Amino acid sequence: MKRPSVSRDELVAMVVDTFFSVAKIHVSEDRFDENLFHLGLDSLKAIQVINSIEERLDVMIDDSHLRKLTSIRAIADFFEALPVA
Numbered sequence: 001m002k003r004p005s006v007s008r009d010e011l012v013a014m015v016v017d018t019f020f021s022v023a024k025i026h027v028s029e030d031r032f033d034e035n036l037f038h039l040g041l042d043s044l045k046a047i048q049v050i051n052s053i054e055e056r057l058d059v060m061i062d063d064s065h066l067r068k069l070t071s072i073r074a075i076a077d078f079f080e081a082l083p084v085a
Helices: 008-023 043-057 063-068 072-080
Strands: none
Touching: 008 043, 008 072, 063 072
């Protein structure tokens, strides 16, 4: 998988927007490190959020990475760590 061609700020904004549109959860910047399940995300909504992120970024996230993607910051860090194509 390669790094999406968006800036970190654009990626974070897209992830925050996705969480709100799918799960109706607004995550303010001061809560970017909080576990999304503690903020009200459930497993079904989590799958929908990941599917939406994959579609919007045209990527496929391997299931083995999903356990690490527990906060907005963790998601941004994950994509930022990917190699540039």
